[in-house]
Amino acid sequence: MSFEEIREKTIELWKGNGWRCDPFEEWWYHPEDGLLVAWKGNQGPHEVVTWREQNDKIVAAKTVYRGIHPTVGRLIWFIMEGEWPPTGLWVDHIDRDAANCKWPNLRLGTPAQNAQNKAPVGRLDPSLEIGVTRRNTGFAVRIYDHGVMYHRHFAGLGDIVKAKANAYARQLRTELHGEFAVETEPVQVIESPRSGGLVRRL
Numbered sequence: 001m002s003f004e005e006i007r008e009k010t011i012e013l014w015k016g017n018g019w020r021c022d023p024f025e026e027w028w029y030h031p032e033d034g035l036l037v038a039w040k041g042n043q044g045p046h047e048v049v050t051w052r053e054q055n056d057k058i059v060a061a062k063t064v065y066r067g068i069h070p071t072v073g074r075l076i077w078f079i080m081e082g083e084w085p086p087t088g089l090w091v092d093h094i095d096r097d098a099a100n101c102k103w104p105n106l107r108l109g110t111p112a113q114n115a116q117n118k119a120p121v122g123r124l125d126p127s128l129e130i131g132v133t134r135r136n137t138g139f140a141v142r143i144y145d146h147g148v149m150y151h152r153h154f155a156g157l158g159d160i161v162k163a164k165a166n167a168y169a170r171q172l173r174t175e176l177h178g179e180f181a182v183e184t185e186p187v188q189v190i191e192s193p194r195s196g197g198l199v200r201r202l
Contacts (some may be wrong), residue, residue, distance in 0.1 A: 005084070020079050027065065029079045031103035036072060038063075061098055076101055077108075090114045092180070111181060112146050116177040129169040130182055139165035145176040 011021075014028060021028045029036045061072040070078070073091030078084050085091060085108055092109040095101060096117060109117070125134065131143045138155040139162055150172055154165040172182040 022064075022065075022075075022079050026077060027079060028075050028089070033078065034100060034102035034105070036063075036076060036101060072098075072101055073106055076103070092117055096182075113180040116173075116180040117143075117182055129166040129173075131169040131173065132162075132165050141165055141169045141172070143169060143172050143176060150176070151165065 011025060014021075017030075018032060019028050019030050026035065026040050027038050055114045058088065062069050063072055063075060065075055065078075070084075071091065073093070074085055075095060077091050080103060089108045092107050092114045093107050094117070097105075128134065128139075131141055133140050133142070133166055134157070135153075138153055138157060141150075141152045141154070152168060154161050154168070
């Protein structure tokens with residue numbers, strides 16, 4: 001059996017098992033498993049992806065597609081949708097794991113939304129929600145959304161005050177960031193504060 005016959009039979013098998021490909025049948029993607037492989041010319045299936053790691057975690061992946069260097073997410077979107085993501089939109093990984101390229105884990109978002117869906121780095125106090133910091137006189141909440149900082153100060157250093165600040169930060173991030181809001185570990189909420197606070201443009 002010639003190489004071309006092997007390739008044709010393999011492609012037929014892949015298509016029957018849910019694999020999707022680009023118009024040139026050079027890149028193949030399995031939506032359920034998140035696998036992406038290239039099959040060009042007389043080479044067998046192989047992965048041509050450049051993975052970038054940060055703190056032992058994959059944070060980005062790029063490849064080469066006909067002279068351009070798209071991220072893996074953008075190439076997968078092209079394979080699945082038949083067109084590249086619109087200008088100004090990125091492919092976001094819902095679980096923030098760049099190595100998890102399963103189709104249900106991918107969505108389009110603006111750069112700001114993509115940034116909102118990033119896990120915080122170097123949180124000193126895990127009992128505080130994202131956006132909450134301890135000050136000398138209480139807890140400060142600072143949440144950013146599209147160039148606007150939403151700020152509110154909670155006076156006092158007790159557990160009840162901290163719970164109010166945490167609850168407010170969680171509520172505000174959900175309101176501003178919607179489905180892109182990063183979830184942190186659940187915290188005990190003693191009393192839900194009313195929404196509000198100060199807003200200033202940066």
